[in-house]
Amino acid sequence: MAFVWPLMLLGLLLLPLLAGGGVLLARRRARAALEVADAELWPHLRRAPTGWVAQLPWLLYLAAIALLLVGAARPVASLPLLVNRATVMVVVDTSKSMIAVDQSPSRLEAARAIVRTFLDRVPRGARVGLVSFSAYASVLVLPTARHVEVRKALEALEPQEATSLGAAILAAVRALPGRERAGEELLGRDPVPPELQELPPATVLLISDGVSTSGLDPLEAARVARAHQVRIYTVGVGSPRGSIQEVDGQLSFIPFDPSGLEQIAALTGGRYVYPPTPDALEAVPAELGYAPRWEHQRLEISAFFAAGGFVLVLVGGLLSLRWYRRLP
Template sequence: MFFLWPQFLWLMLALPLLLAAYVWLLRRRRKTALRYSSLGVVRAAATGRRWRQHLPPALLLLACSGLLLASARPVTRVTLPWSRSTIMLAMDVSLSMRVTDVLPTRLVAAQEAAKSFLLELPKGIEVGLVTFAASSQVVLPATRDRDALAAAIDAFQMQMGTAVGNAIVVCLAELFPEHRLDVGDMTFGGVSRSASAGGGGNGRGRSLDESAKPAPPQITPVPPGSYESAAIILLSDGRRTTGIDTLAAAKMAADRGVRIYAIGLGTVDGEASAADGMPMYLKLDEATLREVARMTGGEYHYAGTAKELRSVYEKLGSRLQVQTRETEIASLMALGAALVALLAGWLSLRWFGRVA
């Protein structure tokens, strides 16, 4: 724990003065009591319940201590649920997802695991859905509507190609609309210049309409994984065949502090068969997915079966539910002190008929 305004801790020196004032008042009352003609009445009234006399003032002193500490604005590390957090779920819908090495098919297993994952997440977390094959599109913007997300997941349509980098950039465009990331410019105009400038330059001619577009803002790179309000979960069963370079897109996510949790699905041998028995040649690009996770401060998981895929999503859900962050607790301490002060006043009124 540390304090934002540590200079206010000097106010704690007032507590011994309050205690000394209380002792002085007690002695003054005893001197007044000696004036009574019958000391037996006074002793009888005080015998057995003397602790009641001191409890309300002790609680009031405790409340003052809490208020003085709160004035110094204490900050501590607290594990809390994510607040206004967003998870972008990017799922591969290329034709290779119809392969049956993960039963019943890769796509169906991924769909069921994703829907189970949504049920595990706290309701306060928003989830956006992106699909990618040769192109990437936002199926559903970030929302808390789990039923709408489940319906969108069930409606996936498979396509040709695999543009993993495009999927990452589309997710970033949803998380940072003010950065004005344009996947079209990056895809057709070269990503290296776009990535370094935050997604703007493209190295190709522009029409008169395109020249009116405002230039994307320059961004200052932050430490990988430092953006705690969002994360990307990327599921793919193959390797990039088109679109933006995957590692260049991962660099853009790392510069913005967004973690990418990559899930590799399917075979790593390069041979499998589709549902209709037609042989297909494909290979999971584990090396690239591992590097994407490493660059962004995320994690890579391989899911070779439907059961493993579900377990991966469950583990990700448990990690993404809470986070430890530095949180100011001055308001909580002040509230606690106020409640203790109210308790002290209530006890004093109940026992003595007055606040003392």
């Protein structure tokens, strides 16, 4: 056990002084009572216990002070907690085609709304990460149970240039636990076979208009995902008719291509979702899987010491009132 404010523990050195003061105070009160009471009536009037039991309230107060001082030092301990090892990487297309307005207010804003809806419904404790991609993929948030980090990164997304679906899929898979060296062969390196028995459940949620213009073959990356037991759910954003949009001062046709998204989902055992309505997205969080595991995590346990100190003060006070009709 460690302490955030260990200097607070120096207060424990005062406990012997407090204990000595309590003994002196008890003796003084006993002598004062004998002086004012009739010696023959004293045994009949005195109902409080004698010996060390008579000091029990005071001992409880001392123990309470010790617990409160330890709590004030902010102890931190490594405790076993049951955590969900299931993980999902959210992958958002930020290529320039996502500025198209065939899905209101734009494809990128629609993708942002989809991720917000997903985060609202994903189980607490599930680990979520975020990847954005255009000509290349960037892992913005590694898998974490702090979904607020994903929300912050999501709001900062801006449209970029070309689109590489394959790079995005591979980056997402390699960010998942136990899959850090997945797809080495696609990067020109010696392949590393996956250790399937060690892999926790993992899912990729890919949100895109489906158009891939550069980089790795998306289907090759999807095969890597399948080999590492990663399901990919794809969500299409855009209109089947595409969109005509002014890009760099010229009118351009921006297509929407769901066929690649459908193949990726089918190849990995996931599902293609279109249109991305809340009802259609409802089942995705429920299919993430659950992999409970005991893990040691460092947690501050000040509250336990504070609660123990409060209980001891309460018990000591009740005994003092019952035996001596006073506090403390």
